[in-house]
Amino acid sequence: MSSAEVLASVDIVALRLDCEAQLELLVLRRPRAPFAGQWALPGVLVNGRSADVSLEAAAARALASKARLQPAYLEQVATLGNAVRDPRGWSLSTFYLALVPPQAQVEGEDLRFVPLAEVLQGRLPLPFDHLHLVRQAGERLASKAVYSGVPLYLLEEHFTVTEALAAFQACIGQPVQHTTLRGRLERMKSEGWILDTGEKNQPRRGRPQTVWRHTPRQSQGVFTFDRSVLI
Amino acid sequence: MSSAEVLASVDIVALRLDCEAQLELLVLRRPRAPFAGQWALPGVLVNGRSADVSLEAAAARALASKARLQPAYLEQVATLGNAVRDPRGWSLSTFYLALVPPQAQVEGEDLRFVPLAEVLQGRLPLPFDHLHLVRQAGERLASKAVYSGVPLYLLEEHFTVTEALAAFQACIGQPVQHTTLRGRLERMKSEGWILDTGEKNQPRRGRPQTVWRHTPRQSQGVFTFDRSVLI
DNA sequence: ATAATAGTGTCTGTGAGACATTATGTA
DNA sequence: TACATAATGTCTCACAGACACTATTAT
Numbered sequence: 001m002s003s004a005e006v007l008a009s010v011d012i013v014a015l016r017l018d019c020e021a022q023l024e025l026l027v028l029r030r031p032r033a034p035f036a037g038q039w040a041l042p043g044v045l046v047n048g049r050s051a052d053v054s055l056e057a058a059a060a061r062a063l064a065s066k067a068r069l070q071p072a073y074l075e076q077v078a079t080l081g082n083a084v085r086d087p088r089g090w091s092l093s094t095f096y097l098a099l100v101p102p103q104a105q106v107e108g109e110d111l112r113f114v115p116l117a118e119v120l121q122g123r124l125p126l127p128f129d130h131l132h133l134v135r136q137a138g139e140r141l142a143s144k145a146v147y148s149g150v151p152l153y154l155l156e157e158h159f160t161v162t163e164a165l166a167a168f169q170a171c172i173g174q175p176v177q178h179t180t181l182r183g184r185l186e187r188m189k190s191e192g193w194i195l196d197t198g199e200k201n202q203p204r205r206g207r208p209q210t211v212w213r214h215t216p217r218q219s220q221g222v223f224t225f226d227r228s229v230l231i
Numbered sequence: 232m233s234s235a236e237v238l239a240s241v242d243i244v245a246l247r248l249d250c251e252a253q254l255e256l257l258v259l260r261r262p263r264a265p266f267a268g269q270w271a272l273p274g275v276l277v278n279g280r281s282a283d284v285s286l287e288a289a290a291a292r293a294l295a296s297k298a299r300l301q302p303a304y305l306e307q308v309a310t311l312g313n314a315v316r317d318p319r320g321w322s323l324s325t326f327y328l329a330l331v332p333p334q335a336q337v338e339g340e341d342l343r344f345v346p347l348a349e350v351l352q353g354r355l356p357l358p359f360d361h362l363h364l365v366r367q368a369g370e371r372l373a374s375k376a377v378y379s380g381v382p383l384y385l386l387e388e389h390f391t392v393t394e395a396l397a398a399f400q401a402c403i404g405q406p407v408q409h410t411t412l413r414g415r416l417e418r419m420k421s422e423g424w425i426l427d428t429g430e431k432n433q434p435r436r437g438r439p440q441t442v443w444r445h446t447p448r449q450s451q452g453v454f455t456f457d458r459s460v461l462i
Numbered sequence: 463a464t465a466a467t468a469g470t471g472t473c474t475g476t477g478a479g480a481c482a483t484t485a486t487g488t489a
Numbered sequence: 490t491a492c493a494t495a496a497t498g499t500c501t502c503a504c505a506g507a508c509a510c511t512a513t514t515a516t
Contacts, residue, residue, distance in 0.1 A: 005279035008237045008312075008323055046312065048236035048321040055312035055323070079310040079325045081239075081277065081286035090279040092239055092286070092323070094310045147378075147459075161468080180505055182469075187504095206467025207513040226459040228378075230476090230505060392495080411478055413496075418477095437494025438486040461478060461503090 006081075007091035010058045011043035011130070013137035014071065014098040016113060017154050021166035025119050025134060026100075027126070028066055029110035034087050035127035039114070041134070042066040043093070059096045067106050071098035073153035073220050077137050085129045093128075097137040099153040145171035146231070149188055149223035152214045160201055160209040161185065174231050184225060185212065193223045237312075238322035241289045242274035242361070244368035245302065245329040247344060248385050252397035256350050256365060257331075258357070259297055260341030265318050266358035270345070272365070273297040274324070290327045298337050302329035304384035304451050308368050316360045324359075328368040330384040376402035377462070380419055380454035383445045391432055391440040392416065405462050415456060416443065424454045 014026035027039040044050070044062040052058040055076070063069045074096055081092035106113065118124045119134055126134070144150045151167040152159070161182060168176050188194045195215055200208035216223075245257035258270040275281070275293040283289040286307070294300045305327055312323035337344065349355045350365055357365070375381045382398040383390070392413060399407050419425045426446055431439035447454075 006237070006239045006277060008239055046237060046321070046323070048314075053314055055310060058312075076309055078307055079286060081289075081325070083279075083284055090277070092277070092325075094312070094323070094325075177506060177508095178468090179470085179507085183504070202514075203467065205465075205515045207469070209468065225504095226461055227477095227504065228457040230457055408479065408481095409495090410480085410497085414477070433487070434494065436488045436492075438496070440495065456477090458477065458504095 005090065007086060007088055008046045009043050009091065009093050010046055010055060010062055011041045011093050011095040011133060012059060012062050012098050013041060013077070013095060013134050014063060014067070014069065014100055015116065015137075015141070015154070016100045016104060017102045017167060017170060018113070018115070019102070021163075021170050023116040023138075023170050024113035025116045026067060026069070026098075026106070026111070026113055027119075027124075030127070031110070038127050039112075039124070040127050041095075041130045043095075055094055059094075059098075063098060067111055069098075069100055069104055069106060071100050073097075073099040073150065075140070075220075077133075077140050080129065080133065093133065095133045095137065097140055099141075099150070101156055102154070141171050142173060144222070146228045147225050149184070149193060149225075152194070153220075155214065157215075158197065158199075158211050158213050160211060162203075162209060164212075168229075172229070172231070176229055180229060187225070188223050191223065192217060236320065238317060238319055239277045240274050240322065240324050241277055241286060241293055242272045242324050242326040242364060243290060243293050243329050244272060244308070244326060244365050245294060245298070245300065245331055246347065246368075246372070246385070247331045247335060248333045248398060248401060249344070249346070250333070252394075252401050254347040254369075254401050255344035256347045257298060257300070257329075257337070257342075257344055258350075258355075261358070262341070269358050270343075270355070271358050272326075272361045274326075286325055290325075290329075294329060298342055300329075300331055300335055300337060302331050304328075304330040304381065304453075306371070306451075308364075308371050311360065311364065324364065326364045326368065328371055330372075330381070332387055333385070372402050373404060375453070377459045378456050380415070380424060380456075383425070384451075386445065388446075389428065389430075389442050389444050391442060393434075393440060395443070399460075403460070403462070407460055411460060418456070419454050422454065423448060 015023050018024050028042040030036050030038050030040050042062050044058055046058045077095050077097050079094040083090045114124055151171045154167045155163055165178050165181050194212050197211045197213050199211040201211050202208050246254050249255050259273040261267050261269050261271050273293050275289055277289045308326050308328050310325040314321045316322055345355055382402045385398045386394055396409055396412050425443050428442045428444050430442040432442050433439050
């Protein structure tokens with residue numbers, strides 16, 4: 001059997017929070033055709049010649065080699081494949097949702113974070129069907145945020161309730177009651193996923209904030225609640 | 232750029248319920264090397280030469296052409312890719328969970344349903360990493376069954392609470408309170424996902440059963456509850 | 463003191479768990 | 490009648506929603 005005529009790639013939808021707790025998307029200026037010079041999702045081709053032992057490894061390589069980023073959370077979202085998404089022919093994209101801590105230093109000539117909202121509204125066009133991938137990854141994040149602790153991976157290891165609240169709301173796209181979140185954090189604490197450092201953080205004005213620390217048991221696992229935050 | 236040296240396939244984990252409400256897995260005797268003659272998951276290669284317009288179409292083709300089956304539910308689970316899963320080299324498998332109604336007529340020389348439990352226990356070995364795919368698909372089904380109406384796709388369109396209960400329990404692998412299920416069905420009814428036909432079914436002995444009808448709004452959608460069935 | 467922000471308490475509603483009770487059929 | 494199976498009712502508990510109230514800081 002000859003090698004199959006299909007182009008397989010791994011693409012990354014990497015998100016972080018900006019200083020106003022809005023989601024940002026990592027984009028990269030494409031070095032090669034097609035769409036050379038355009039901003040697009042970082043990705044790599046997977047084939048027998050690349051050294052990756054697995055798809056996961058290819059995803060990690062895409063982020064590490066193109067952006068020198070190590071995600072706090074990495075999850076495969078889905079694989080999209082059809083005959084028209086790439087002008088070169090039948091192609092497959094297995095795409096991942098990556099969550100990276102805020103203020104990662106990646107600004108450069110051909111690498112930057114852009115507001116996710118701009119992309120979703122089409123004001124910042126992406127080549128291929130990358131907008132579709134971004135949408136699906138965003139929906140995955142939103143749906144997981146209502147019943148899991150996933151948004152904590154967008155924060156520094158040490159965080160406050162206010163920061164966590166902003167992260168959940170950014171992921172879900174809806175307001176969340178702080179009392180609800182406090183209850184959930186309390187449950188995560190009792191199961192060892194986070195802990196109260198005892199430290200306090202002093203905001204510009206007002207009462208000092210409790211500082212929590214995110215300590216996921218297994219790396220990149222998610223704490224799952226048995227209820228959805230009702231919207 | 233030459234065609235990439237990667238083998239891409241779509242594999243199907245098709246499940247149905249036997250007459251004792253145990254899950255069964257569809258397996259197919261491989262016509263070609265590698266592993267010719269062994270029972271394995273049905274699947275097809277995807278490449279530019281096959282006529283599939285998309286991965287979804289390839290998945291449907293795999294089921295239709297190899298088993299003449301049309302699934303009531305079809306969902307992409309994930310894509311597994313690495314250098315060692317196929318002796319021919321670096322390969323990708325995008326695999327789908329398919330739910331088919333009971334008593335579908337597919338028995339044949341090189342096509343049959345086998346008890347899922349036998350496969351999971353390793354008493355019925357599968358080639359490649361197919362056991363791994365089956366496990367992941369099974370876990371996906373179990374996790375969805377606790378907060379959605381997915382198991383109803385394993386039933387005939389007309390069903391009773393007892394049948395539904397058996398389906399949920401088979402998917403979850405745990406007993407479920409019939410009162411809980413009745414409550415959920417009532418909620419699905421009020422949102423139009425199922426309806427009370429008014430008919431009754433008379434079991435061998437005992438009170439007649441209400442006959443419900445599964446009428447999913449959008450084909451293959453799932454009703455989602457905002458709580459998990461607490462285990 | 464006042465404003466701002468963090469954190470707690472209270473009441474309600476929903477829906478699951480557990481289990482008793484009632485309903486309706488067959489043998 | 491006895492028995493089997495289906496369906497309902499009741500009570501408790503966990504937890505989200507909503508919102509009032511208290512606590513602790515800076516200005």
